[in-house]
Amino acid sequence: MSLEDEEHASFMMNQGTYCYQVMPFGLKNAGATYKRLVNKIFEKQINHNIEVYIDDMLVKSRITSDRIRDLVESFEVLCAHQMRLNQAKCVFGVALRKFVGFIVSQRSKPRQIKALGNMAPTRSVKDVQRLIGQLAALSRFLVKSW
Incomplete structure (x- = not known):
């Protein structure tokens, strides 16, 4: 002060x-x-x-x-x-x-990673929009600097 x-x-x-x-x-x-x-x-x-x-x-x-x-x-x-x-x-x-x-840890959670890998492919514009929204919600958990 x-x-x-x-x-x-x-x-x-x-x-x-x-x-x-x-x-x-x-x-x-x-x-x-x-x-x-x-x-x-x-x-x-x-x-x-x-x-x-x-x-x-x-x-x-x-x-x-x-x-x-x-x-x-x-x-x-x-x-x-x-x-x-x-x-x-x-x-x-x-x-x-x-x-x-x-x-916060060095490792990711395997269950969540597996869920991302098992996602169904997008088939429509609406599916892509939904995926973008979900990824945007998760973006705060991703490290941007590495």
Whole structure:
């Protein structure tokens, strides 16, 4: 939070007047401001080796040997912008993790892949439109960077 904005986010209590030194998420535009900041500072990494959703970040590596390099790159960006992580919320080196309500892993689910392979061929314009709609709904689960 910038120094000139601290006075606007201050509050009084019996013990004295307090002001935030960092932006609290309860402020009206805090979420959007934070999202813009994260998108700007991690611009080169987002959709490559980082996924971000509001205040959740996932550093991903295609191969295990890249994991340390990807983490170091992320930590360097955080340090350069004087951002800190909550150690209690950090988990490193896991192959499977829940992220924003979804299970993220290296492997796909064979049952779902088999279902795609067993789909009947499209025979009409309506079938193609239906398929495009179904694939569009699934597109958020597909990695675009690899």
